[in-house]
Amino acid sequence: MSIYGKYENTLETVMNDLVGVISSYNNQRYESKGHHIYEHLNYRIKSDESMREKCDRKSLPQTEQSALCEIKDAIGLRIVTRFVDDIFDLVYFIESLEGITVINEKDYVRNPKDNGYRSYHMIVGVNVPFEDAKGDNPGTFYAEIQLRTIAMDSWAALEHEMTYKRDISSRELISSELKRCADELASCDITMQTIRDLIREG
Ligand code: 0O2
DSSP: OTTTTTHHHHHHHHHHHHHHHHHHHHHHHHHHSSSSSSEEEEEOOHHHHHHHHHHHHOOOOOOOSSSISOOSEEEEEEESSSSSHHHHHHHHHHHTTTTEEEEEEEEETTTTOOOOOOOOEEEEEEESSSTTTTTTTSEEEEEEEEEEEOOOOOOHHHHHHHOOOOOOEEEEEEEEHHHHHHHHHHHHHHHHHHHHHHHOOO
16 A cells, blocks of 8 residues: 555645646747747656655654655755756746645755755645544645756756765765756856847847
8 A cells, every 4th residue: 555545646636736837837838939838847756656655854753744745845846947048037927826725835946955066945735625634624735845956957867866876986985076067067067048138139
């Protein structure tokens, strides 16, 4: 039996609705301005195994309530943009959506982590017209939305690879090279945005 119990299908519905609203915004932007606001949008329900492991890590019982109310990233969306300012445009759009409450935001774009990680994280509550795992009706389901540029995304994938690889002899050297690379990419992201503005100004 899945840790999400009878809410497994509901999670898919809530996620697909959220994805639908954000991708409609992308299409509207293309129609009105001729440019997409993001390059791609990935989404997933955290696997049963990962959610059980996360419950253990957080010393929570492996229950529907832990998975759907205490831990708030059962639904995960990652939006990857070409430019840094598109991240903040999307954050503003998501914050203004009806039926969505922002629970927590972490701006690792303006305040990068010490290892160089950059990304904007939002935890949102999605109001639904039916019961949630706490028994509230109307209920709330939660989603984590990560927003980052293509450069930040490619960096995070590489750093993630290093973090999860056990036997690396030169971890310290790689970490410091990764940090240097993150800073260079951040600088290129800003330059790319400036070049884009110059092109679009004509
Ligand atoms: P997974 O499998 O990717 O979902 P939390 O543990 O979520 O309650 P935390 O760690 O304070 O709280 O949340 P934060 O900082 O918002 O990070 C959540 C997710 O962001 C992580 O998910 C990673 O996906 C990503 N992330 C955060 N920091 C880094 C980093 O330094 N490098 C990379 N590559 N990714 C990062 P999980 O839960 O670790 O796992």
